[in-house]
Amino acid sequence: MTRLERNERLIKIALLVIACSAVSILAVITIFIFSEGTPIMFKYGFKSFLLGLDWYPSEQSFGLLPMIIGSVMVTLGSLIVGVPFGLACAIFLTEFSSRRLRHILKPIIELLAGIPSVVYGFIGVVILVPFIRENFGGPGLSVLAASIILGIMILPTIISISIDSLQAVPRSYREGSIALGATKWQTTKMVTLKAARSGIIASIILGMGRAIGETMAVIMIAGNAINIPHSVLDPVRTLTSNIALEMGYASGEHREALFATGVILFVIIMVLNTLANLTSAKRKA
Amino acid sequence: MVSSIGGANLRMEVKNLNFYYGRSLALKNINMGIENNKVTAVIGPSGCGKSTFIRILNRMNDIIIGTRVEGEILLDEQNIYDPRVDVVEIRRKIGMVFQKSNPFPKSIFDNIAYGLRINGISNKTEIIDRVEMSLKNSALWDEVKDRLDDNAFELSGGQQQRLCIARALAIEPEVILFDEPCSALDPISTAKIEELINQLKEKYTIAIVTHNMQQAARISDYTGFFLLGELIEFDKTEKIFTNPSQKQTEDYITGRFG
Numbered sequence: 114m115t116r117l118e119r120n121e122r123l124i125k126i127a128l129l130v131i132a133c134s135a136v137s138i139l140a141v142i143t144i145f146i147f148s149e150g151t152p153i154m155f156k157y158g159f160k161s162f163l164l165g166l167d168w169y170p171s172e173q174s175f176g177l178l179p180m181i182i183g184s185v186m187v188t189l190g191s192l193i194v195g196v197p198f199g200l201a202c203a204i205f206l207t208e209f210s211s212r213r214l215r216h217i218l219k220p221i222i223e224l225l226a227g228i229p230s231v232v233y234g235f236i237g238v239v240i241l242v243p244f245i246r247e248n249f250g251g252p253g254l255s256v257l258a259a260s261i262i263l264g265i266m267i268l269p270t271i272i273s274i275s276i277d278s279l280q281a282v283p284r285s286y287r288e289g290s291i292a293l294g295a296t297k298w299q300t301t302k303m304v305t306l307k308a309a310r311s312g313i314i315a316s317i318i319l320g321m322g323r324a325i326g327e328t329m330a331v332i333m334i335a336g337n338a339i340n341i342p343h344s345v346l347d348p349v350r351t352l353t354s355n356i357a358l359e360m361g362y363a364s365g366e367h368r369e370a371l372f373a374t375g376v377i378l379f380v381i382i383m384v385l386n387t388l389a390n391l392t393s394a395k396r397k398a
Numbered sequence: 399m400v401s402s403i404g405g406a407n408l409r410m411e412v413k414n415l416n417f418y419y420g421r422s423l424a425l426k427n428i429n430m431g432i433e434n435n436k437v438t439a440v441i442g443p444s445g446c447g448k449s450t451f452i453r454i455l456n457r458m459n460d461i462i463i464g465t466r467v468e469g470e471i472l473l474d475e476q477n478i479y480d481p482r483v484d485v486v487e488i489r490r491k492i493g494m495v496f497q498k499s500n501p502f503p504k505s506i507f508d509n510i511a512y513g514l515r516i517n518g519i520s521n522k523t524e525i526i527d528r529v530e531m532s533l534k535n536s537a538l539w540d541e542v543k544d545r546l547d548d549n550a551f552e553l554s555g556g557q558q559q560r561l562c563i564a565r566a567l568a569i570e571p572e573v574i575l576f577d578e579p580c581s582a583l584d585p586i587s588t589a590k591i592e593e594l595i596n597q598l599k600e601k602y603t604i605a606i607v608t609h610n611m612q613q614a615a616r617i618s619d620y621t622g623f624f625l626l627g628e629l630i631e632f633d634k635t636e637k638i639f640t641n642p643s644q645k646q647t648e649d650y651i652t653g654r655f656g
Contacts (some may be wrong), residue, residue, distance in 0.1 A: 170458030212463065285500035289562070291461060293513040293569060303512065308503050 146379060150372030162373060168339050170359070170367035179341050179375060183349035184325055184378075187335060188260045191324040194264025196317055199271030200266065203313075206278040208270075208301045210217065219276065226269035234333030237262040242334055251346030254336030260345070262330050267320035278312020279305060311392045317391040322382055328353040352378045401614050409434040409603040410455065415469035417447075417454060419462075424450050425517060428469075428629045429621055432573070436593060439618035439635065441611055443650070444626040448607045449497070452575050456492035457606065473573070490517060493566035497578040499558035501565075502549035506542050509550050509561055513569040528568055535565035537594055556587025563594065572597065576606040580613065592617050611651055615639050623640045623647045 154162055157175060172232020199243020204216045234353070238257055247254030282305050290300040297304070328351075337358060350358075356371050356378075363371055410432040417425035425447045432438045432455075440448045449458065457478060459465045470477045478488045501509050510529045519525060529546075533539040538560045543554070550561055559579055566574055576595070580588040595604060595617050595655045608614050614621050615635060621630040622647075631638060631647045 283500070285496060285498060286502060288458065288461070288496065289500040289502065289565075290459060290512070290516075292489055292494040292496075293516065293565065294458065294486050295513075295516045296486055299516045302517065304502055 114210055143379070145374050149369060150374075150376040153366055153369040154373050154376070162370075162377070166341070167292060168355075170363070170370055173366065175366075175370040175373070177352070177355075177377065179339050180350050180352045180355050180374065181377065182341050183335070184258075184353070184381075186256050186345075186349060187331060187351055188261060188321055188324045188346065190256055190260025191263030191267055192317065192321060195267040195271055195320060195324075197262070199268050200275060202268070203272050203275035204301060204306075207276055208305065210396075220274065222272050223269050224335065225265075230266065230327060230330040231333070233262050233266055234330035237330060237334035245346070246396055249346055251344075252348055254334055254338060254348050256335070256349050257345040257348045259331050259335040259349070259351075263324045263327055266327060266330065267323050269315045270320040274316030275309070275313050278309040278316070281312065282308045285349060286332065292327040315389045315393040317336070318385050318392070322385045322389070325351075325385070326353060326378070327332055328357050331358060363384055371381055408432065408475065411470075411472040412455075413470040415454070415467070415471065417450060417459075417468075418466040420464045423627065425454075425627045430629060430632050432603060432605050433620065434603050434620040435599055435601075437599050437606060437617055438620045438622070439608045439614035440568070440605065440622050441609070441614050441650075442624035444609065447627040448624045449577050451624065452486075452577050452605060452607045453494075455573075455575055456494055456620065458489075458494065460485060461536070473582065479595065483492060484585065491514045491571055492570055492575060493571035494575045495559070495562050495566055495570065495579050497581055499555060499562050499582070501553075501558050501561050504550060504555070505547045506561060507546040508549050510565050510568045513565055513593050517569055532564040532568040535567050536560045536565055554587070556583050556590060559583060559587070559591060560594065563591070563598075567598075573603045575603065576604065576608075578607050578609060583653045588613070611639075623650060625650070 124353070131236065142165055153175070162175055162177050163181065164178050165174065167174045167176045168177055197313060208352055210218070241258050241261060242253035242255075244253075245251070245255060245258055250256070286304050287300055290304045291297075297301070331351050332354045335351065335354065337350045338346065338348040338355055339350050342349050352374050356374050359367070403531060408431040412428050412430045412432075413492055415425060415428040416423060419570075427434065428451065440451060442448045453459045454467060455471060455478075459467075467479055473488070473491065476483065478485075478492075480647065495626075502512060504512065507529055510532055511525050514525050514528055515548060530539065530543075533542060538557060538624075541557060542561075545552075553561060563574075563579075573575075580591055583591065592613065595606065598604060606614075606618065618635045620632065621635045621638040623630045623642075623644075631642055631644045633643070639651055642651065
């Protein structure tokens with residue numbers, strides 16, 4: 114074996130080791146969360162975790178239902194805010210704006226993704242929460258506030274993936290439609306959006322994953338009360354907030370119960386990601 | 399330059415047309431008439447502007463940024479580039495079939511129904527009737543009548559192109575433009591489409607771009623020869639292919655270049 118060949122092989126092995134370690138970190142995290150979180154779920158029963166209403170860790174009461182509902186409400190709320198805005202933005206930038214405007218606006222929108230979530234939370238606390246409190250009532254720290262802030266935070270995900278999938282629609286579809294006497298809007302609505310549907314759905318699911326996993330901004334503006342909210346003006350606690358707020362002082366079964374919270378979150382996010390992968394795989398086929 | 403045919407029954411007329419992509423002049427001073435219920439072919443080497451020319455005839459180039467048209471294009475004596483004209487209405491009257499068949503990712507039925515729906519037809523029986531009629535007129539009905547709900551992409555290339563013709567026919571245009579409709583098809587599918595064009599000219603006025611000179615000779619009544627953005631010669635097809643008046647035309651059809 115020549116020196117060159119040996120070098121080549123060494124580099125190959127080194128890269129392989131690095132690649133495997135990246136994957137194995139993920140595996141270790143998964144195993145760790147599950148091994149810490151599942152025993153207590155078996156001990157008290159899945160039902161008491163998933164459907165229990167009371168979270169009193171010092172009294173062995175680990176009901177996560179208020180937090181599960183909190184996460185679901187805040188996530189759905191963020192979609193109600195983010196999806197129409199994001200889609201409208203993506204449609205405007207691909208179908209109606211000039212190329213120059215798109216080249217200016219798209220990077221700016223993507224920059225939104227780089228703003229730390231604590232900054233979003235801060236803006237929420239300083240501007241949005243008092244606004245809601247004064248105009249709609251309630252404590253201000255609420256499902257509504259969290260939904261609006263999260264809706265803005267998921268915009269870059271929805272917009273940039275939707276733009277990519279709209280741009281991937283062949284020009285010939287648009288031309289075929291326009292040649293039949295369709296207006297630009299008819300073409301967009303009935304041909305382009307339908308052809309880009311799976312990519313758009315994938316963008317929404319990824320945005321949803323981002324919303325459900327967000328922690329810092331939500332802690333700052335959602336109020337964190339462990340109650341099932343009766344209106345969007347009530348405060349909620351999400352699964353992620355629950356972990357972040359209590360992990361600092363938890364021990365024993367309390368700590369394990371927080372890992373169990375993580376397990377539930379993990380499963381939800383895995384399901385969402387799998388759905389996103391499946392829909393975008395279908396697009397390529 | 400022979401630019402128009404005297405005394406003809408013209409459906410469309412092109413007058414002093416200049417066309418620009420940005421600053422470059424792509425078509426220079428084109429004058430040409432498209433006669434009613436006849437097939438007018440446009441031939442020429444690649445890059446001569448023939449596809450650009452036909453796309454001007456139903457304002458398809460409007461959607462390309464930075465293009466500009468000078469001169470007049472008349473459809474039934476109305477300038478289709480008049481700012482007061484409704485461009486959507488123009489494209490409805492002047493249908494187009496593209497080089498590469500471009501059915502929508504929808505069912506066979508919906509591909510044809512689409513044009514009807516966007517033009518405000520919502521009566522179901524009328525849609526069903528007109529879909530059937532267009533498929534019959536494009537000689538596709540017998541091949542697809544049992545599978546109208548199948549995705550259009552399951553059809554062969556030639557069938558897809560005839561579906562695109564059916565789609566154009568459904569909205570009952572006056573003129574149909576064909577932009578090299580057979581360039582991606584095998585000889586049998588090509589023959590079917592040529593035969594179809596021959597039948598369609600009884601009801602419609604047809605303009606076709608083709609890089610295939612034999613095709614122009616077989617199916618057209620008039621032929622225009624384009625070279626480097628200019629219309630070199632325009633005359634009856636027989637005359638162009640047997641006794642062209644321009645040296646460049648003769649060189650091209652005898653295969654000396656292009």
